Amino acid sequence: MSELVTIPARRGKAAFVEKGRDIRLINTHGHQIVDTWAFSRNDLHEFMSMEHCRGTLASLRPRVGHSLVTNRRRPILTLIEDTTPGVHDTLIAACDRYRYELLGCTEYHDNCTDNLASAMRELGLTAPETPCPFNIFQNTPPDPVSGEISFLPAPAGPGQYVTLRAEMDLVIAFSCCPQDIVPVNGPDGGKPTEAHFQLL
Amino acid sequence: MSELVTIPARRGKAAFVEKGRDIRLINTHGHQIVDTWAFSRNDLHEFMSMEHCRGTLASLRPRVGHSLVTNRRRPILTLIEDTTPGVHDTLIAACDRYRYELLGCTEYHDNCTDNLASAMRELGLTAPETPCPFNIFQNTPPDPVSGEISFLPAPAGPGQYVTLRAEMDLVIAFSCCPQDIVPVNGPDGGKPTEAHFQLL
Numbered sequence: 061m062s063e064l065v066t067i068p069a070r071r072g073k074a075a076f077v078e079k080g081r082d083i084r085l086i087n088t089h090g091h092q093i094v095d096t097w098a099f100s101r102n103d104l105h106e107f108m109s110m111e112h113c114r115g116t117l118a119s120l121r122p123r124v125g126h127s128l129v130t131n132r133r134r135p136i137l138t139l140i141e142d143t144t145p146g147v148h149d150t151l152i153a154a155c156d157r158y159r160y161e162l163l164g165c166t167e168y169h170d171n172c173t174d175n176l177a178s179a180m181r182e183l184g185l186t187a188p189e190t191p192c193p194f195n196i197f198q199n200t201p202p203d204p205v206s207g208e209i210s211f212l213p214a215p216a217g218p219g220q221y222v223t224l225r226a227e228m229d230l231v232i233a234f235s236c237c238p239q240d241i242v243p244v245n246g247p248d249g250g251k252p253t254e255a256h257f258q259l260l
Numbered sequence: 261m262s263e264l265v266t267i268p269a270r271r272g273k274a275a276f277v278e279k280g281r282d283i284r285l286i287n288t289h290g291h292q293i294v295d296t297w298a299f300s301r302n303d304l305h306e307f308m309s310m311e312h313c314r315g316t317l318a319s320l321r322p323r324v325g326h327s328l329v330t331n332r333r334r335p336i337l338t339l340i341e342d343t344t345p346g347v348h349d350t351l352i353a354a355c356d357r358y359r360y361e362l363l364g365c366t367e368y369h370d371n372c373t374d375n376l377a378s379a380m381r382e383l384g385l386t387a388p389e390t391p392c393p394f395n396i397f398q399n400t401p402p403d404p405v406s407g408e409i410s411f412l413p414a415p416a417g418p419g420q421y422v423t424l425r426a427e428m429d430l431v432i433a434f435s436c437c438p439q440d441i442v443p444v445n446g447p448d449g450g451k452p453t454e455a456h457f458q459l460l
Binding site: 109110111112114115118119120121131132133151152153158159162188189190192202204205206207208209210 | 331352390
């Protein structure tokens with residue numbers, strides 16, 4: 061088991077993971093959304109794709125036992141364990157500077173899109189695009205009747221985690237979502253915190 | 261009003277559209293899904309993005325009056341008219357050769373991903389990626405309770421249409437979905453047909 065790796069609050073972190081290895085993502089302080097991406101180690105143009113996952117799983121909601129697939133419809137990560145209430149999102153784009161400008165920010169605001177780029181850069185890599193992330197722990201459910209999406213506090217408690225199995229050699233990237241205007245990062249109004257991951 | 265342009269059965273077609281112009285997409289024979297993309301004319305890296313639309317609209321389902329936005333969260337197309345039952349999809353990736361391989365095809369099968377590339381090529385353009393399309397007329401609703409997605413026949417009848425207003429100079433691309441294995445293109449088991457569009 062490797063050491064715990066910190067995903068700093070409001071920042072991203074990426075790592076190489078070999079096929080067959082398990083990655084545990086821990087909601088250290090609770091209620092923190094972690095945007096998650098995975099890219100094939102051999103070809104970064106193949107990556108985990110939410111629109112392909114929803115089609116392949118025929119579901120909005122990945123559950124334990126489900127394999128998330130790439131834009132070439134190959135399994136890349138399998139959700140093998142989930143000690144949280146099981147609330148995650150596949151629908152919403154990573155936050156970006158345009159999002160924060162529309163929310164009224166006049167100065168730079170940390171954002172998951174830039175965090176992906178920075179995290180990949182630390183490994184000497186450039187993501188070919190910003191795929192829609194798997195927003196682990198994010199609570200943005202569509203209304204059953206109207207289809208309207210609510211932005212609610214993440215319910216995962218401190219220390220709760222998910223474990224993902226690498227189905228190919230891959231690069232995984234995480235971003236501790238810095239959203240502090242819309243209260244999605246916790247019931248206290250959304251205070252972004254660090255999270256951790258560990259290769260098992 | 262321009263002439264009717266044919267989107268051949270199982271194929272794609274793209275066109276330049278000026279800001280302020282309206283585009284009518286007609287389900288000529290009924291029950292045909294048309295995957296739809298839009299790219300900024302000035303920078304093809306800015307394009308209509310379903311994951312950004314869902315966030316900005318806070319909804320799974322674009323309705324008349326809604327503006328679809330780009331990956332830079334700017335309006336690119338507004339749905340101004342819809343004579344169909346209003347059933348469209350923002351969730352499912354364009355079909356591709358991997359999809360048909362998994363469905364058992366051993367030879368090449370037409371697919372919306374390749375149709376986008378071909379349609380853009382006819383205009384001398386290359387899309388930087390295959391964004392998740394706005395699947396106009398597609399009936400793939402998530403179950404209110406389980407989140408499971410059903411693949412159902414498209415309900416739009418012959419001659420029914422949607423009209424979209426261009427909010428910037430753009431390239432629009434359509435693909436008459438060639439899906440004939442999963443019965444989504446109509447109640448007869450899914451026989452792909454042509455559709456038409458017109459610049460008003």
